[in-house]
Amino acid sequence: MGRIAGKKLFSIMALCAMVGLLLLPVVVALPSLAIGADAPGDEVKKEGAAKVEKGRDVYYKTEGLVVGAPAPKTVDGPRDYPRYNFESRVLLWFANQQHLYYGSFVLAIPIFCMVIEFMGVVTKDKAMAKRYDQLAYDFIKISLTAYSITAILGGILIFTFLTLYPAFFGYLSGIFRPVMHIYALMFVAESGTLYIYYYGWDKMKEGFLKWIHLSMSVILNVIGTLLMFLANSWIGFMMSPAGVDEQGRYLGNIWHVIHTALWNPLNVHRILGNMAFGGGVVAAYAAYKFLASKTDEDRAHYDWMGYIAMALGVAFLIPLPFAGYWLMREVYAYRQQMGITLMGGLLAWLFIIQATMIGILFLSSNYYLWQALGRMRGAEKYQRYIKYLVFLLVVGFLVFITPHTIVMTPAELKAMGGQQHPVLGNYGVMSAKNGGINVIITTTVLSFVWYMRGNKVSTVSWSKFGNIFMGVFFGCAYVNIIWLAIYGYYIPANVRVGLSVPQVATTLSCLFFMFALNGVMMKGAKQMGAIEWGKISVRSQYALIMLATAFTWMMGLMGYIRSSVRLFWHVNEIMRDNSPWAYTHTVGFAANMISFNVLFFWVSILFVFWLGSLGMKKVPVEAKAGVPGGAAQPAVGH
Amino acid sequence: MGQTIVYVLVSLVICIAYFTAVNHFLMDSQGLDYWYLFRK
Numbered sequence: 001m002g003r004i005a006g007k008k009l010f011s012i013m014a015l016c017a018m019v020g021l022l023l024l025p026v027v028v029a030l031p032s033l034a035i036g037a038d039a040p041g042d043e044v045k046k047e048g049a050a051k052v053e054k055g056r057d058v059y060y061k062t063e064g065l066v067v068g069a070p071a072p073k074t075v076d077g078p079r080d081y082p083r084y085n086f087e088s089r090v091l092l093w094f095a096n097q098q099h100l101y102y103g104s105f106v107l108a109i110p111i112f113c114m115v116i117e118f119m120g121v122v123t124k125d126k127a128m129a130k131r132y133d134q135l136a137y138d139f140i141k142i143s144l145t146a147y148s149i150t151a152i153l154g155g156i157l158i159f160t161f162l163t164l165y166p167a168f169f170g171y172l173s174g175i176f177r178p179v180m181h182i183y184a185l186m187f188v189a190e191s192g193t194l195y196i197y198y199y200g201w202d203k204m205k206e207g208f209l210k211w212i213h214l215s216m217s218v219i220l221n222v223i224g225t226l227l228m229f230l231a232n233s234w235i236g237f238m239m240s241p242a243g244v245d246e247q248g249r250y251l252g253n254i255w256h257v258i259h260t261a262l263w264n265p266l267n268v269h270r271i272l273g274n275m276a277f278g279g280g281v282v283a284a285y286a287a288y289k290f291l292a293s294k295t296d297e298d299r300a301h302y303d304w305m306g307y308i309a310m311a312l313g314v315a316f317l318i319p320l321p322f323a324g325y326w327l328m329r330e331v332y333a334y335r336q337q338m339g340i341t342l343m344g345g346l347l348a349w350l351f352i353i354q355a356t357m358i359g360i361l362f363l364s365s366n367y368y369l370w371q372a373l374g375r376m377r378g379a380e381k382y383q384r385y386i387k388y389l390v391f392l393l394v395v396g397f398l399v400f401i402t403p404h405t406i407v408m409t410p411a412e413l414k415a416m417g418g419q420q421h422p423v424l425g426n427y428g429v430m431s432a433k434n435g436g437i438n439v440i441i442t443t444t445v446l447s448f449v450w451y452m453r454g455n456k457v458s459t460v461s462w463s464k465f466g467n468i469f470m471g472v473f474f475g476c477a478y479v480n481i482i483w484l485a486i487y488g489y490y491i492p493a494n495v496r497v498g499l500s501v502p503q504v505a506t507t508l509s510c511l512f513f514m515f516a517l518n519g520v521m522m523k524g525a526k527q528m529g530a531i532e533w534g535k536i537s538v539r540s541q542y543a544l545i546m547l548a549t550a551f552t553w554m555m556g557l558m559g560y561i562r563s564s565v566r567l568f569w570h571v572n573e574i575m576r577d578n579s580p581w582a583y584t585h586t587v588g589f590a591a592n593m594i595s596f597n598v599l600f601f602w603v604s605i606l607f608v609f610w611l612g613s614l615g616m617k618k619v620p621v622e623a624k625a626g627v628p629g630g631a632a633q634p635a636v637g638h
Numbered sequence: 639m640g641q642t643i644v645y646v647l648v649s650l651v652i653c654i655a656y657f658t659a660v661n662h663f664l665m666d667s668q669g670l671d672y673w674y675l676f677r678k
Contacts, residue, residue, distance in 0.1 A: 465645050472649035480657040491674050498670040502661040509660065 011204055011212040018193045018219045055245030058574070060256050068174065068250025071575035072167045080167040081579045088164040089581040090593065095153065095160040097556055097597040098604075101277075102150040103231075104270075104555070105605075107224045108278020109143035110194070112136075112312055114217040121210055133205070135305060139282060140198055145608045147194060151187075168570045168577075172234065175244065178254040179230060186227045193220045228274070229267050236263040239566060240334045241574050248574040261334040265327035272320045273558075277551050279313020284548035285609055287541035290534075300534035306544050307372065313547070314365045318444065318511060321358065321437055322504050331565075338572075342565050344404070349587050350561050352403045355433070357554040359397040362440045364547040366393060369447045371540035377529025379454035392443045392478070400436035404428035426489075434500050435485025438507045442477055445510045449518050456525035466521045470514060480506045552601060556594035564590075 053066040074080035081088065113136040120132030161169040173180060197216045204213035236258075241248075243256030250257070286306035293299045332339035343351055370386050373379040405419045405428070413419070426432065449470070458466065484503050488496040566572050568582040576582075585593070665672035 464641075465649075468642065468645040469649040469652070472646060473653050476650070476653035476657055480661070484661070487675070495665075495670050495674050498665050498668045501668060502657075502664040502672075505660050505664055506657060509656075 008208060008212075011200070011209050014196055014200065015212050015215055015219070018189070018196070018216060055247075055249055055251050057242060057251055057253075057256060058244060058246055059240065059242035059261060062251075062253075062256075064251030064253055066245065066249045067252045068244070068248075071171055071244075071248025071571060074167045074576070074578045076578050076580060081165065083164060087581055088579065092157075092160050092164060093560075093593060094597060094600075095157045097559060098601060099150065099153040099157045100559060101552065101555070101597075101601045102146055102153055103228075104274040104277050105281055106143050106147045106150050107228055108274045109139050109146075109282070110197075110217060110220050110224060111275060112278060112282070112309070113140045114214070114221055115312070116308070117214055117217060121214055131304075135308065137201055138305065140201075142282065142285060142609065142612050144194070144198055145611050146605070147191075149604070149608065151191075165570075165579075168575065171248070171575060172237075172571075175237065175250055175257055176234065176254075179233075179258070183227065183230050186223055186230070190220070190223045190227060193223060225271065228270060229263075230258075232266045232270060233258040233260070233263055235562070236260040236266050238571050239331075239338075239562070241571050244574060246574070248571065262327065262330055265323070265330045269320070269323040269327050272316045272323050273555065275316035276313045276320055277555055279309050279311075279316065280544075280548035280551040281605065282309035283313060283544040285309075287544040288609070290541050291538065296534055303375075303534045303536055306541065310365070310368060310544060310547065313551075314444070314448075317361060317365070317551075318441055319508075321441070322508075325500065325504070335572075338565055341567070342561065346567075346584055347561050347564060348404070349407075350557060350590070352401060353587075353591070354554060354557055354561070355401045355437075357550050357557065358437070359400055359440065360550045361547060361554070362444050363393060363397065364543045364550065366444055366447045368540050368543040368547070369451045371537050371543065372451060373454050374537060375532045375535045376455035377532075378456070378527075379450075382450045382454065385450075389443050389447060392439055396436040396439035396443070398436075399427045399432050400440065402427040402432070429489075431485050431488030431496060431499070434488075434503050435481055438481045438503050439478065441507050442474070442481065442510050445507070445514065446474055449514055452515075452518055453522055453525075455528045455531060456522050457528060458521040458525050460521055460523075463521060466517060470517060473514060474510060477506050477510050549598065549602070552598045553594060556597050557590075560590055560594060 054063050055066045056063055072080070084091075116132050116136040116139065120129045120136065123129045123132065193216060197213070197220055200213060200216070204210060237243075237260055240261040242260045243253050243258075244250055283306045286302045286309055290299055290302035290306060293302060328339065328343065331342060341347060366389065370383075370389075373382055402424055404425070406421070408416070408419075416422070419425075420428065427436075460466065481503055484499045484506075488499050564584055566577075567584065568577050569575065570577045662672045671677065
């Protein structure tokens with residue numbers, strides 16, 4: 001009794017310590033923020049009131065006391081741009097991208113763990129609870145080694161900045177000095193919390209202690225998210241600076257520096273992107289383990305793990321294009337020219353590649369779900385309709401990837417009669433593309449709905465009306481999306497741009513209302529047969545690997561696009577990049593570089609998986625209760 | 639069969655009303671006119 005009370009007391013103390021760690025950076029920062037200290041160039045203030053100068057915020061247009069030095073005017077040479085016999089930008093690109101891949105992964109996995117652990121705690125089925133708990137533990141175990149590598153890559157990134165871009169890094173760290181120590185302390189808090197969370201798993205596995213453990217995962221994720229938001233503020237500042245005057249002098253308001261025009265869209269986009277990426281990587285891990293499995297039990301376990309990871313990843317992939325659209329809208333609102341460079345100018349072809357990758361992601365997800373129908377008895381009734389979904393997806397995909405203009409020789413240009421193809425050119429505009437992607441996402445939602453009701457028959461008294469209503473709702477949604485896409489051709493651009501909002505709302509209506517309606521209809525439904533976990537085609541697992549690889553590639557691509565849009569600026573319109581590499585690479589070079597980064601990440605993450613597998617030891621299964629209807633599952637010791 | 643037709647019609651009325659409302663109000667919330675083409 002006394003021992004249990006001691007454990008409780010200890011766990012509560014650990015939780016309090018985590019909360020303390022979370023609040024510590026804020027407490028430490030308060031006095032300095034209150035007095036406006038810690039700003040770069042404090043010496044300017046100390047030199048006397050005579051030298052006090054006021055500046056105007058380039059974004060907020062407010063006046064403030066100049067407390068920082070102007071952005072350095074760099075010159076190409078060893079002082080500002082020391083270098084090896086290699087393009088410094090490429091080295092930085094590599095270090096940055098690898099850090100981002102691992103950082104995204106280790107930020108996403110604890111969120112998955114929190115969700116899965118919570119599902120395990122609230123579920124009434126004890127066997128399922130145990131299985132969810134095991135899955136959450138498997139997830140966090142994978143991320144632990146990755147966490148160490150993230151930290152190492154972060155160190156490498158800082159050294160790369162200091163070595164190759166000292167003037168720029170000095171300026172940026174000067175601007176963010178009031179919050180630099182917060183970042184460092186948050187990192188310490190994240191590490192401490194993660195290790196207590198991981199190593200305390202077995203000690204806090206039941207009752208009240210389990211809730212404490214779950215609370216720790218919440219704190220872990222709050223810290224992780226805040227860390228990401230802080231890191232995002234740097235790239236937000238580089239793209240859309242605020243809190244400084246036109247010479248780049250800090251005006252003493254750190255919140256203005258952090259809360260730039262693009263900060264919030266970047267935060268939302270990145271958090272969704274990280275989650276989808278994390279889901280993809282874990283799904284690929286499960287697929288790899290599935291393919292390497294020797295027993296039915298192992299196959300069943302990894303099939304289930306792959307499905308959960310894929311479902312979580314796709315759940316965040318679905319709203320991701322909308323978050324991206326919001327980010328682009330804000331980019332246009334901030335600087336129209338920046339938006340044009342992105343989507344209609346220098347970088348537009350990269351967006352065509354991005355559209356292709358997005359299409360591949362959704363095609364892979366749908367393909368996996370259709371294959372997964374095969375492991376359910378009773379799901380055969382949907383098989384004959386899949387060809388219609390394929391048609392919708394392919395048409396949506398082809399419209400989505402149609403370029404506005406094509407790179408042509410003068411002879412080709414003459415033969416075609418202009419920059420745009422007389423027929424296909426009509427699909428290369430946003431009105432059509434919005435329609436295309438919304439059709440793709442709505443079809444993915446429909447595939448999910450079919451999967452969720454695959455082996456079930458609704459028993460509610462109004463099931464006939466429910467089924468008809470669901471069919472009509474999806475039908476009307478498709479008609480509305482396509483209607484809005486066509487309508488856009490007949491109205492002026494300033495009205496047309498607003499049509500994307502009801503289009504998105506139509507897709508989201510399908511997602512939320514139809515999932516909810518399906519859930520109500522399937523409550524207490526008759527099961528036609530069990531889900532036979534592990535009895536899925538090998539092709540489906542390759543689809544999961546494809547999903548993860550496509551996501552990694554797309555992430556690299558989008559990072560490059562976002563960074564390239566600054567063109568020859570380190571900090572947009574404030575600090576010019578005067579290095580010899582202040583030009584935009586060719587599409588081919590960028591694609592090769594992204595592919596190299598993807599390849600390096602996957603080779604290194606395979607090493608991480610291998611390391612993780614060394615610590616795994618199988619223990620005898622006490623209760624072989626499977627996933628509902630599934631084959632018996634292995635328990636993995638921890 | 640008759641019941642199915644009634645269900646389809648009722649569903650159609652609800653869905654068309656819903657999506658039209660979505661189009662109208664979401665455009666209106668942006669200060670834009672959904673019925674622009676028809677008013678001209």
